[in-house]
Amino acid sequence: MKTNSNLEKVLAAGHLAVTAECGPPRGAMPDKVRERAAFLEGVCDAVNVTDNQTAMVRMSSLSASVIIKQAGFGLNPLLQMVSRDRNRLSMQADILGAYSLGIDTMLCLSGDHTKFGDHPNAMNVHDLDSIQMLQMVKGMRDEGKFQGGQDIKGDPPKMFIGAAANPFAGPNVQVRAMRLAKKVRAGADFIQTQCIFNVDKFEQWMEIVRKMGLHKQTAILAGVTPIKSVGAARYMQKKVPGMDVPQEIVDRMAATPKEKQPEEGIKICVEMMERIKKIEGVSGFHIMAIEWEEKVAEICEKAGLLPRPQL
Amino acid sequence: MITAERKPLEELLGYIAPYSRILLLGCNECVTVCAAGGRKEVGLLASALKMAARKSGKELQIVEHTLERQCDPEYVEEVASMVAQADAVVSMACGCGVQQMAMRYAKPVFPALNTKFMGGSERQGVWDERCAGCGNCLLGVTGGICPIARCAKRLMNGPCGGSANGVCEITPDVPCAWHLIWERLEELGQTEDYLEIIPAKDWKTAQGGGPRKIIREDLAE
Numbered sequence: 056m057k058t059n060s061n062l063e064k065v066l067a068a069g070h071l072a073v074t075a076e077c078g079p080p081r082g083a084m085p086d087k088v089r090e091r092a093a094f095l096e097g098v099c100d101a102v103n104v105t106d107n108q109t110a111m112v113r114m115s116s117l118s119a120s121v122i123i124k125q126a127g128f129g130l131n132p133l134l135q136m137v138s139r140d141r142n143r144l145s146m147q148a149d150i151l152g153a154y155s156l157g158i159d160t161m162l163c164l165s166g167d168h169t170k171f172g173d174h175p176n177a178m179n180v181h182d183l184d185s186i187q188m189l190q191m192v193k194g195m196r197d198e199g200k201f202q203g204g205q206d207i208k209g210d211p212p213k214m215f216i217g218a219a220a221n222p223f224a225g226p227n228v229q230v231r232a233m234r235l236a237k238k239v240r241a242g243a244d245f246i247q248t249q250c251i252f253n254v255d256k257f258e259q260w261m262e263i264v265r266k267m268g269l270h271k272q273t274a275i276l277a278g279v280t281p282i283k284s285v286g287a288a289r290y291m292q293k294k295v296p297g298m299d300v301p302q303e304i305v306d307r308m309a310a311t312p313k314e315k316q317p318e319e320g321i322k323i324c325v326e327m328m329e330r331i332k333k334i335e336g337v338s339g340f341h342i343m344a345i346e347w348e349e350k351v352a353e354i355c356e357k358a359g360l361l362p363r364p365q366l
Numbered sequence: 367m368i369t370a371e372r373k374p375l376e377e378l379l380g381y382i383a384p385y386s387r388i389l390l391l392g393c394n395e396c397v398t399v400c401a402a403g404g405r406k407e408v409g410l411l412a413s414a415l416k417m418a419a420r421k422s423g424k425e426l427q428i429v430e431h432t433l434e435r436q437c438d439p440e441y442v443e444e445v446a447s448m449v450a451q452a453d454a455v456v457s458m459a460c461g462c463g464v465q466q467m468a469m470r471y472a473k474p475v476f477p478a479l480n481t482k483f484m485g486g487s488e489r490q491g492v493w494d495e496r497c498a499g500c501g502n503c504l505l506g507v508t509g510g511i512c513p514i515a516r517c518a519k520r521l522m523n524g525p526c527g528g529s530a531n532g533v534c535e536i537t538p539d540v541p542c543a544w545h546l547i548w549e550r551l552e553e554l555g556q557t558e559d560y561l562e563i564i565p566a567k568d569w570k571t572a573q574g575g576g577p578r579k580i581i582r583e584d585l586a587e
């Protein structure tokens with residue numbers, strides 16, 4: 056074991072892992088964090104706590120992670136960190152702080168461009184990219200060294216390190232698999248993918264991933280999202296760059312009466328999970344039920360992922 | 367080259383409001399090529415300023431002149447007598463030229479242009495950003511396409527998950543730099559090179575190290 060991360064233990068024991076997402080509020084509202092996190096109690100192995108998601112200011116990922124950790128639900132926060140908002144000094148300082156506060160799992164991301172958020176006038180930092188960030192966190196853990204080369208005093212921060220992958224983005228599926236290879240080489244212990252709606256395309260990507268042997272070097276958690284309405288499906292299909300929502304899903308939602316759409320969205324999600332489970336090399340699921348955390352338990356139940364192993 | 371665009375007339379009128387004798391100074395280098403601050407643009411701006419001033423009942427005296435290079439002390443020296451006759455200078459050079467004038471003469475110097483970026487011409491009348499002057503060029507390992515100036519997130523190991531249909535996630539008007547890099551690597555038969563991780567950049571050679579200077583011992587006086 057490289058770390059004390061619960062996610063690492065679950066994966067090492069050979070279980071299909073489950074992670075879920077929890078977005079911090081846009082205000083100093085610790086109760087709101089606890090309220091949302093409470094829905095995830097007992098249903099996931101780690102909770103992704105997003106970092107200024109979609110480039111909108113929110114309570115910091117680190118603070119919300121600590122609130123979740125201390126809330127007494129037995130949840131394991133997974134600290135997300137984007138390179139958009141911090142330079143390498145600030146990232147390493149936060150990693151030391153996070154580890155000191157009991158956080159042992161994190162996700163290295165570049166982050167959405169500020170253009171999409173509520174501070175389009177801000178400068179994007181990007182001192183490191185997500186791959187260089189992985190190298191840094193791994194170096195801190197395995198060599199006990201700061202990125203600048205000096206020794207970290209005391210115990211090194213032992214983070215179980217994750218990265219994102221988008222099998223559906225450009226230029227093509229081959230490059231997307233090669234980019235995964237770089238992330239694995241840089242230090243990604245686990246991968247959470249972009250929301251999968253096009254399972255065929257995901258299978259193509261996994262085939263290349265398996266050929267490269269990457270599924271043996273990192274744990275791939277398939278990203279899934281329940282769609283709430285036909286409007287949401289159309290929005291993701293048309294407006295979110297790098298998202299691949301097949302027309303048949305939009306049509307299926309459109310053919311469902313409005314009040315039944317949330318239920319149908321969950322049904323589609325569970326059906327896809329059943330298909331994805333059969334793909335060799337998938338180690339678990341990352342469920343992104345944005346502002347819909349209360350449905351994660353139902354999804355896990357229907358997908359046969361409960362109860363979660365207690366290790 | 368360095369690209370620039372003219373500032374709005376109102377902003378310039380605001381700067382020169384207290385003055386009536388203006389030296390309007392163009393530059394014959396980059397800003398001439400990108401049609402922002404050469405001889406022709408000096409003429410156009412001079413007429414526009416005079417006309418706008420006249421409308422508000424003010425008579426502006428504008429001396430028009432264009433230097434070979436406004437970022438060079440030698441050329442800037444040439445206009446000493448013109449500056450002496452003026453209340454203020456409006457420079458149509460890039461920010462480098464404006465400062466050369468400001469450092470040399472004890473007169474107010476106002477920029478007439480917004481200096482934009484180091485770029486090249488995509489086609490007639492269109493320029494795009496190509497280089498951010500990072501001080502340690504990566505083009506040799508990125509297929510000749512710059513990920514620092516042309517990727518919206520300065521990703522050195524891209525493409526990010528927002529790259530789709532060849533364009534950047536920020537807008538369909540900007541090509542995805544990493545899409546271009548991949549196409550070039552394919553063209554050159556070097557796709558395996560993409561697997562090499564480009565390590566964390568040393569930004570000391572860029573702006574991270576403070577204002578930069580080049581000293582050529584063999585040439586420096």
Ligand code: SF4
Pocket residue numbers: 496497498499500501502503504505512513514515
């Ligand atoms: S790598 Fe640096 S020097 Fe080379 S083109 Fe890009 S910004 Fe300019």
Ligand code: SF4
Pocket residue numbers: 516517518519520521524525526527528529530533534535536541542543544545
């Ligand atoms: S889409 Fe391409 S150019 Fe735009 S930020 Fe992503 S990698 Fe960079």
